[in-house]
Each structure stands twice: as structure tokens, then as C-alpha cells.
Amino acid sequence: MTQPLSPPRKRSPLNRTLAPSQPPAARSRTSHGFTAAAAEGRFALQCCAHCGSFTYPAREICPECLSTELPFVEAPRGGVLVSETTVRVPADVYFRERAPWRIGLVKLDCGPVMVSHLHGDCAEGERVAMSLQLDKSGQAVAFAKPQQETPHMQDDRQWREMTADPKFRRILVTNGRSPVGLAAVEALLKAGARTIHVGVPENWKPFPEEERLRALDGVKLVPLDLGDERSVRDLAADIAGKTDILVNTAEFVRPGGLTDRQGTSFFQMELAETYMGLVHLAQSFGPAMRMRGADGIDSAAAWVNVLSVYALANWQPFGAHAASQAGCLALSHCLRSELRSGGVKVMNVFTGPIDGDWFQTLPPPKVAPRAVADGIVSGLRQGLEEVFVGDVAQDVRRRLAANPKALERELG
Structure with a gap:
């Protein structure tokens, strides 16, 4: 009978961290x-x-x-x-x-x-x-x-x-202002997370759920602006060596494609928050997490990116947003390859339009933030790399597998 997992003891800084090793990896292309x-x-x-x-x-x-x-x-x-x-x-x-x-x-x-x-x-x-x-x-x-x-x-x-079960692990959720970030904090706490650091951009500006987050046992709010390299590096200097799971809930959604927008300001803001934000996180947290892949029951285990399913096939009404998400998807593949030597999984959670302010005018079906949070926890517990949450994401996945060119025309 499986014995219940005991909370890990505090490590001595004098003990050497075990270097990650890997099981045999040779496979045929067919396999x-x-x-x-x-x-x-x-x-x-x-x-x-x-x-x-x-x-x-x-x-x-x-x-x-x-x-x-x-x-x-x-x-x-x-x-x-x-x-x-x-x-x-x-x-x-x-x-x-x-x-x-x-x-x-x-x-x-x-x-x-x-x-x-x-x-x-x-x-x-x-x-x-x-x-x-x-x-x-x-x-x-x-x-x-x-x-x-x-x-x-x-x-x-x-x-x-x-797998990458959250139980007794220390977690960073990068954006506590977003609905998905808030739901993820609650779901990860329920799953047994030991400590959750919650990034708050523009931490001088209050937000409705701030007091509720501060009242949760094991949750610590920290200043984090993903578009600011120094902000990310300052936080990494403090907690990168103590982060077992990183959940990137960066969010910047604006409607419009290429010719519908005038100027480049929104493009730059979106890329700074999502694409460059992922770059800053990877450079600051990636090396420390990769070295801690064999660090006991609370070793570094997973990196989670919450992405739009339209990263796989561009949807013109939110075409610029989909393009930035496609860039993040390509970066996640690079990150997955680089973190693999440390045994750290990179999981992409694909969602359709989320029930929130920026998709307010769209008709159902939309995805509830709680459903995305549950998908994150379920994916971590199963050790997955690709998770599709909601009817829209599942539909795009099926249509893409059946006929990519048809899906391109339908979404366009």
C-alpha cells in the first residue's frame, strides 16, 4: 500500500544538489x-x-x-x-x-x-x-x-x-491580476502546493482580489512585470532556486489583425508582455530549474504556459494576438528542448476565448478561468505536455489534424 507523502524537510545549503540524469532515450522514428x-x-x-x-x-x-x-x-x-x-x-x-x-x-x-x-x-x-x-x-x-x-x-x-504533481511543491504564478492566474492559485493550493508566489504587475495599483489573495495561507504576492527584464531578474535572484513549478499566465489581449490597426504600439505592448516576457522568464528561471530536476520529492518539475489555441491556426478577428501566441509556442518548444536535460517538463495549455473582459462581446462557448486552472492541475498530475481546455480548443485541435488548409480558410 502506498504510504502518504511527507512534507520535505528544509535543505541544508551545505549539501550538494544531485545533478540530473536521464533514462535511456533512444527511440525509432515510428515509436x-x-x-x-x-x-x-x-x-x-x-x-x-x-x-x-x-x-x-x-x-x-x-x-x-x-x-x-x-x-x-x-x-x-x-x-x-x-x-x-x-x-x-x-x-x-x-x-x-x-x-x-x-x-x-x-x-x-x-x-x-x-x-x-x-x-x-x-x-x-x-x-x-x-x-x-x-x-x-x-x-x-x-x-x-x-x-x-x-x-x-x-x-x-x-x-x-x-508526473509533476503540485503536492508539496513551490510554485510561481506569474500574473495574479488575470482571472486565470487567480483561479490557478486556488486550484494549486487545493492540490497541495507548499508555497505559491504570485506575480503582481504594477503592484502599486490595487485590484479587487488582492486582499483575498493575501489572506490565503501559503500565498505570497511579489512584484513582477514580465515586460521589464530587471523586474524578472530581481525576482529570480530571490526565488529561482526555490521554484519547482512555474505557471506563466501572462495576458495581453486586444482585438484586430494587421491592416485593421494603425501604428505599432499595441503590437509592441503585446510582444513585450507575452513573447519577451517568456524570454525574460526563460533566461532568469530556466537555468536554476534545469539544475534542480533531481532534487528530491520537491525537485523542479514543470513549466506551464497558458496559450491561446489560435497559436496553432490564426484567427483573423484577434490576428495580432494569435501571432504573438504563435511566437510564444515556438519559444516553448525551444524551452522544452533546453529543460529536458534537467528532467523538467514544459506543458502548454491551449484554451479558446476565456470568459473575461476582452472576449466579452463574443458569443459562447467560452472557457471559464476555473476550467483552465483545473486543466493545469490535471495536466501536471498526469505529466502531460499538451492540454486542450474547452470546446473551442478541442474543436480547433480536431479540425487542424483533419485538414489544416480547410481550418485556415474557415478561421479567416
């Missing part, structure tokens, strides 16, 4: 179909288009009928743990530092047998639920958990290695 599924929390296997057989591991041809048409499709998650073992002296550096480590063979209901990492509450001969997880190297691995919820299930040591 990245598993990676794409794991990034979004799906369990997908190759299924032959001719005979319908599921196959694992990734192959170029079907072992049953030799067909070359093996698309990745959603697969049943159920299976039986037929055997298990505990590795106590692994050869690999990453697993040696985390030994003992449980692995096992799972016979899936759909046919294949998978080598899987095991949750501590899985027992040989019992049914399990499978998932694909992204490990510290950013590659997809199979993970087996009990089919039924068990006490303190999220606290399992091996499961926590695959």
Missing part, C-alpha cells in the same frame, strides 16, 4: 507515435488497417498479415499483470539513483504483452490500467496502475517520477 499520444494523455497502439490486430512494440509491418498500414489508434487500457520484478542494482545511472524500481509484463486485453513500469499498489495476477507516460528524457514509456483508486495513489514514488 514517436507513442510519444505523441503520451503528450496528450492518450493510450494509443498501432492497429493494422487490414486485419485489425494491435501490435507492440512499434513496427513497420504487421506481424500477422505483413501489411504496412499500421496507424496509431486509441486502444483499450485494461490488462493483467502476469509477472513482476524489482530491480535493485540497475546498470543505468538514472535507475541506479532511484533503485529499487519495479517493472513487469502486462498482457493487454487487446492482445500485446507490454513491459511496463509498475505502480507500488499493483500485484501480480491482478488487473491493471495502462497509460503512456513521458519519462524524464521526454520519451514515452508504459506505466501500469491499479484499476481501482487506492489510498494516496498519486504519492507513489515511481508515478511521481513520471
Whole structure:
């Protein structure tokens, strides 16, 4: 039975921080179909288009009928743990530092047998639920958990290695004035966060929720202007080495595209707050978080960017905003590559129009800030890289996958 996680003790500054290491990362190009599924929390296997057989591991041809048409499709998650073992002296550096480590063979209901990492509450001969997880190297691995919820299930040591659960972690939310930032603070506190620093731009200017935030136990308001490099660096000098999860809720939304606007002031303001704000955060907080990827149960774990789904396909009524979000998306891919060596996940949360002031005139459906906050917590607990919140975001995702050019015309 999984034991509940204990709050971490205060570290001695004299102790050396353990350098991050990574599990083996070699994969074939075909096997990245598993990676794409794991990034979004799906369990997908190759299924032959001719005979319908599921196959694992990734192959170029079907072992049953030799067909070359093996698309990745959603697969049943159920299976039986037929055997298990505990590795106590692994050869690999990453697993040696985390030994003992449980692995096992799972016979899936759909046919294949998978080598899987095991949750501590899985027992040989019992049914399990499978998932694909992204490990510290950013590659997809199979993970087996009990089919039924068990006490303190999220606290399992091996499961926590695959995720970025907020429990007992110290978090920075970059904009406490935004509705999403406020909702994220409350959701992360409920998820067990240890301390939350909340950035407040123009901290001399009061805002309606300020007193409520100050009254929350474990919440500390700090001055932070993402468009000001010095402001970001000053805060990083104080808390970068103590930030386990960074949630970037930068917000600057104005309607209009290119030819509808006169002058460049709004473009510059939007880029300063979103694109350049992400640059300032990455340069100031990224190196410290990357070095703390193996720092115990409250190690640096994740970087979250809240982005518009129109970063994936420009929507003309808010075309300039979508363009700045597309730039942030490209930067997040760069950041993901750079933080991977420290085992820090970069998660992008894509939303449709948020129910707030700047999307006030748009008809439903719109996304409630609380739904975005819940998506952030859920994504962290599952260890995802891509989260789509709300009907609009899910719809754009599906249409983009089906026909990108059609979506471009429809949004334009």
C-alpha cells in the first residue's frame, strides 16, 4: 500500500544538489507515435488497417498479415499483470539513483504483452490500467496502475517520477491580476502546493482580489512585470532556486489583425508582455530549474504556459494576438528542448476565448478561468505536455489534424 507523502524537510545549503540524469532515450522514428499520444494523455497502439490486430512494440509491418498500414489508434487500457520484478542494482545511472524500481509484463486485453513500469499498489495476477507516460528524457514509456483508486495513489514514488504533481511543491504564478492566474492559485493550493508566489504587475495599483489573495495561507504576492527584464531578474535572484513549478499566465489581449490597426504600439505592448516576457522568464528561471530536476520529492518539475489555441491556426478577428501566441509556442518548444536535460517538463495549455473582459462581446462557448486552472492541475498530475481546455480548443485541435488548409480558410 502506498504510504502518504511527507512534507520535505528544509535543505541544508551545505549539501550538494544531485545533478540530473536521464533514462535511456533512444527511440525509432515510428515509436514517436507513442510519444505523441503520451503528450496528450492518450493510450494509443498501432492497429493494422487490414486485419485489425494491435501490435507492440512499434513496427513497420504487421506481424500477422505483413501489411504496412499500421496507424496509431486509441486502444483499450485494461490488462493483467502476469509477472513482476524489482530491480535493485540497475546498470543505468538514472535507475541506479532511484533503485529499487519495479517493472513487469502486462498482457493487454487487446492482445500485446507490454513491459511496463509498475505502480507500488499493483500485484501480480491482478488487473491493471495502462497509460503512456513521458519519462524524464521526454520519451514515452508504459506505466501500469491499479484499476481501482487506492489510498494516496498519486504519492507513489515511481508515478511521481513520471508526473509533476503540485503536492508539496513551490510554485510561481506569474500574473495574479488575470482571472486565470487567480483561479490557478486556488486550484494549486487545493492540490497541495507548499508555497505559491504570485506575480503582481504594477503592484502599486490595487485590484479587487488582492486582499483575498493575501489572506490565503501559503500565498505570497511579489512584484513582477514580465515586460521589464530587471523586474524578472530581481525576482529570480530571490526565488529561482526555490521554484519547482512555474505557471506563466501572462495576458495581453486586444482585438484586430494587421491592416485593421494603425501604428505599432499595441503590437509592441503585446510582444513585450507575452513573447519577451517568456524570454525574460526563460533566461532568469530556466537555468536554476534545469539544475534542480533531481532534487528530491520537491525537485523542479514543470513549466506551464497558458496559450491561446489560435497559436496553432490564426484567427483573423484577434490576428495580432494569435501571432504573438504563435511566437510564444515556438519559444516553448525551444524551452522544452533546453529543460529536458534537467528532467523538467514544459506543458502548454491551449484554451479558446476565456470568459473575461476582452472576449466579452463574443458569443459562447467560452472557457471559464476555473476550467483552465483545473486543466493545469490535471495536466501536471498526469505529466502531460499538451492540454486542450474547452470546446473551442478541442474543436480547433480536431479540425487542424483533419485538414489544416480547410481550418485556415474557415478561421479567416
